[in-house]
Amino acid sequence: MRLLHTSDWHLGRSFHRVGMLGAQAEFIRHLVATAREREVDAVVVSGDVYDRAVPPLAAVELFDDALHRLARLGVPTVMISGNHDSARRLGVGAGLMGRAGIHLRTEPSACGTPVLLSDSHGEVAFYGLPYLEPALVRDEFAVERAGHEAVLTAAMDRVRADLAGRAPGTRSVVLAHAFVTGGEPSDSERDITVGGVAAVPAGVFDGADYVALGHLHGCQTLTDRVRYSGSPLPYSFSETDHRKTMWLVDLAADGSVTAERVDCPVPRALARIRGALEDLLADPALARHEEAWIEATLTDPVRPADPMARLTERFPHTLSLVFDPARTADDPGISYARRLAGRDDQQIAEDFVTHVRGGTGPDAHERTVLRDAFDAVRADETVREVA
Numbered sequence: 001m002r003l004l005h006t007s008d009w010h011l012g013r014s015f016h017r018v019g020m021l022g023a024q025a026e027f028i029r030h031l032v033a034t035a036r037e038r039e040v041d042a043v044v045v046s047g048d049v050y051d052r053a054v055p056p057l058a059a060v061e062l063f064d065d066a067l068h069r070l071a072r073l074g075v076p077t078v079m080i081s082g083n084h085d086s087a088r089r090l091g092v093g094a095g096l097m098g099r100a101g102i103h104l105r106t107e108p109s110a111c112g113t114p115v116l117l118s119d120s121h122g123e124v125a126f127y128g129l130p131y132l133e134p135a136l137v138r139d140e141f142a143v144e145r146a147g148h149e150a151v152l153t154a155a156m157d158r159v160r161a162d163l164a165g166r167a168p169g170t171r172s173v174v175l176a177h178a179f180v181t182g183g184e185p186s187d188s189e190r191d192i193t194v195g196g197v198a199a200v201p202a203g204v205f206d207g208a209d210y211v212a213l214g215h216l217h218g219c220q221t222l223t224d225r226v227r228y229s230g231s232p233l234p235y236s237f238s239e240t241d242h243r244k245t246m247w248l249v250d251l252a253a254d255g256s257v258t259a260e261r262v263d264c265p266v267p268r269a270l271a272r273i274r275g276a277l278e279d280l281l282a283d284p285a286l287a288r289h290e291e292a293w294i295e296a297t298l299t300d301p302v303r304p305a306d307p308m309a310r311l312t313e314r315f316p317h318t319l320s321l322v323f324d325p326a327r328t329a330d331d332p333g334i335s336y337a338r339r340l341a342g343r344d345d346q347q348i349a350e351d352f353v354t355h356v357r358g359g360t361g362p363d364a365h366e367r368t369v370l371r372d373a374f375d376a377v378r379a380d381e382t383v384r385e386v387a
Contacts, residue, residue: 001119003173004035004262005247007046007214008231010084012059015235015293016319021058023267027232028062030265031246032069038248038262040075042117042124046214046229047082047131047177049090071100078115081106081130082177082214083192105175106130108137112158114172121253124171127159127208131177131192131215135376148192149200152178160207171255174208183216183228188236191344202226209255212247219245225257232264237295237320240270268293268317274324277304281314295320345374 011024035043050059070077079102081087091106098104103115105128114125132155134146141154156174163172179185179192181199192198192215202222205211211226217239219230229247234240245261252258271289273280274297280286294315298307303323311318343351349370354361362370 001041001117001121001124001171001251002039003210003212003247003249003251004031004038004040004043005046005212005227005229005249006031006043006232007177007212007229008048008082008217009045010048010051010231010233010235011062012055013051013235015233018293018319020233020235020267021062023233023265024059025062025065026265026267028066028069031066031232032073034246034248034262035070035075036073040248041119042126043070043075043077044126044173044175044212045077045079046175046212047080048084048214048231049079049082050085052084053086053089067097067100067102071102074101076101076103076115076117078103078105078126078128078173078175080104080128080175080177080214083131083133083190085131087130103128108132108140108155111155112162114159114162122169122171123167124173124251125163125166126173126175127162129155129159129174129176129178148178148198149204152176152200152204156204156207163207169253171209171251172207173210173212173251174205175212175214176205177214179215180204180213180222180226180228182222183213184218184220186217186236186242187238188217188231188234189215210249210251210257212249218242219247219261221259224259227259233267234270237270237272240272240295271295272297273315274299276300277307277310281310286315290315292317294318295322297322297324299324299326301325346371349374 009024014020049063081090087106091104094104108130111127111129114127117124117126132151134148134151137151138146141151143150143154159174163170178200179198181201205226209225213228216228217231217235220228227247230244232244234242244264246264248260248262250258269292271292272295273286273289277298277300280296294317296311296318308321350362350367
């Protein structure tokens with residue numbers, strides 16, 4: 001069976017205030033054309049269909065168009081909700097859509113109930129594991145402490161139990177939206193840390209023939225059977241070196257996997273340039289970036305006059321301007337943002353406690369209280385988005 005694995009469409013999202021809806025529509029056309037030309041048997045979409053729980057109307061219309069195109073093509077599609085989606089809203093009409101071959105899986109309770117598709121070698125069971133916010137699904141999966149690894153393990157136990165009761169040789173595909181150990185994040189994914197831990201081990205998915213992951217925006221292979229497709233479009237300059245693709249996966253009769261990357265349309269190249277303003281304006285080596293979307297970091301010791309206006313004369317698509325004058329680490333003028341770079345909320349809070357206590361950091365109990373507080377805030381934000 002041939003699968004086309006994609007995820008993280010983020011319909012409705014912009015790139016540094018540049019609307020991406022046209023590029024997203026072009027990607028949908030490319031997806032459908034690829035499914036037709038490469039004779040795909042099923043499309044899998046591993047979450048973050050939308051960029052937010054209540055998407056703009058134009059994004060909803062594009063999603064509707066995508067569903068109609070896929071349905072007309074006659075290629076079954078299996079789709080899950082991600083951490084950016086409202087599972088309830090995305091799942092509206094799932095029963096009716098299923099009759100058209102569009103299978104939405106947004107309910108945690110249905111993790112062990114597969115979509116069954118067949119080829120000449122027998123059945124393939126597709127299990128959809130939507131994004132599982134630990135604090136919200138703890139009771140559903142009867143786990144003692146809410147955490148990503150605990151709830152995903154419980155969900156996969158249901159998958160393995162269902163698969164064990166099926167005919168020998170039944171192959172399986174799992175769709176999941178999670179941060180799996182070994183994956184390389186970018187700046188454009190929302191933090192899903194719970195209990196101080198964001199990542200889960202790939203071994204959680206043992207027993208599945210192929211695991212189609214979503215959440216991280218870079219296409220990557222964790223094992224031959226566990227892969228991220230990545231987002232089809234860039235959503236931050238940290239993705240400058242990404243090659244945006246989908247996975248074309250062939251699942252053999254014995255469950256073995258071969259995979260090929262299929263490139264996505266690129267609306268415009270990305271580039272990060274760094275240096276003093278006059279150097280950036282004069283450097284002939286930067287000519288190749290003149291039509292790219294640009295993030296420029298200026299290292300001038302004194303902020304130059306009208307830097308954006310001057311940059312856009314040469315680089316008309318400059319979108320982000322960063323000032324980073326060369327300074328020593330102990331320079332009192334170093335920015336607060338730079339001092340916090342690379343530190344998560346928990347570390348920042350612990351540093352604050354240490355500062356106000358004159359050098360005495362929080363003890364183990366206090367660190368747990370801080371961690372639980374951050375987890376509660378994230379869970380509350382998720383509830384309010386879904387409501």
